[in-house]
Amino acid sequence: MLSRCSAQLRSEGVWIALVLMIMFGGLRYDSFLTEYNIMTFLSYNSMFILIALGMTFVIMSGGIDLSVGSVVALSSVVVAAVSPYGIEVALPVGVLVGVATGAINAFVITRLKVVPFIATLAMMLGARGMALVVSDNQSVPVSWDSNFTHFGLGKAFDYLPWPVVTTLIVFIGCWVLLEKLPFGRHLLSIGGSEESSRLMGLQVERTLWGVYVLSGALAGLAGVMLASGFGAGQPLEGMGWELSAIASVVVGGTLLTGGLGSISATLAGAILLGLIFNILNFENGSGTITFSAYWQSVIRGGFLLVVVIIQAKIINKARAR
Structure with a gap:
């Protein structure tokens, strides 16, 4: 009961933080809430939202998937x-790569009994190497004629x-899968x-297969978005994306130990972390401060720590009552 209450408080906290961040940006920058900025922001962050949604299912099962960033890169060079x-061929090919x-992750974890951390770490290295082999260690230009x-x-x-429409459809599908179908109840039970x-x-093995295949498929779809949106397959892209996905899931209140989580809160967590970069870009543009991309990562990590500390305090107060 306490765990469910704690998870609910953490999920509510990320929505409150998201609303406050949007209010701050809207009041401080004239063009923050313009259609151009909103659509550009959502379109770019669709890739991160997709892999975060897949990561949510994996973490709720009590596992982890460190390979998603490399799978994005591999998918992008293959679809390029x-x-x-045309997209009619490239889209299913990219998803099939994922x-x-x-x-493979599911087979190694369920049949060979390798812990998810090691299994997906091996896939992270393997998929990255395969992306470099397929692309000959260079960007693969896409066809602009199709x-x-x-x-x-x-x-x-x-x-x-x-990308926004696609991500919205995927989000609705993931929400239905978790909240309305037996798969979601089985997943939470397995994670517990x-x-x-x-x-x-x-059917524990069958559920875990579904979880890791879903995570891979969404990473593959993100790779299609990457190549299509940036005009090239990027074998070196996606480094650290798995950490961003994990951060989005944690900020959204999903327990790293599994058994509890929320798809909608993960969405809020991914958007919240993306907003940090967006606001820092506005600050750089205004000349108030100047931060390189490296400092932006440091600030995002610090912000994540602050959010987790605040959530922990809320949970401790709930436990003390």
Whole structure:
């Protein structure tokens, strides 16, 4: 009961922090709440939101997936190579790359009984190496003659960028999967106690396969967005993205030990962390302060620490009552 209460308080905290951050930006910068900034921000951060959503399922199961950043890079170079055939071919190919890596992770974890940290660490190194091999250690340009780049740069109904629409559809699907279907209940049970779940007759291995395949598929989809939006497959891109995804999940209140979590809070956590960079860019543009990208990472890490400390204090107060 206390754990559920604590998780709920942490999830509410990230929404409060997000609203305060938006209010701060809107009051301080004239162009912060303009359509251009909002759509550009959401379009760029769609990739990070996708891998964070997949990471949420993995962490709720009691596992971890360190390979998502490398899978994004591998998917981006593969889809860039097939981009002349259009988005109709490139999109499923990119997702299948992620599905394949996720299936390998699941096989190593469930059948070979390797702990998720080691299994996905090996995949992180392997997928990164494969991306460099496929691309010959250089960016792979996409075809501008097909409709491939329309997915990353075009807009649906002449208004919403396709990455935003795609991410919204994925978010709704993930929310339904967790909140409305038996898969979600089984997942939370496994994350709470895998042994107890086995005794209850739940299909633990099958659920874990679904979790890691889903995480890989969303990383593959993010790779399609990366190549389509930036005009090239990037074998060195995605470094540290797995840490950003984990940070989004933690800020959203999902327990690293598994068993509790929220898809909507992860969405808020990913947007909140992205807003830090967005606001710092506004500060750099105004000339008030000047921070390099390295300092921005330091500040984001410090902000994450502050949020976690605040959430811990809220939880401690709830426990003391």
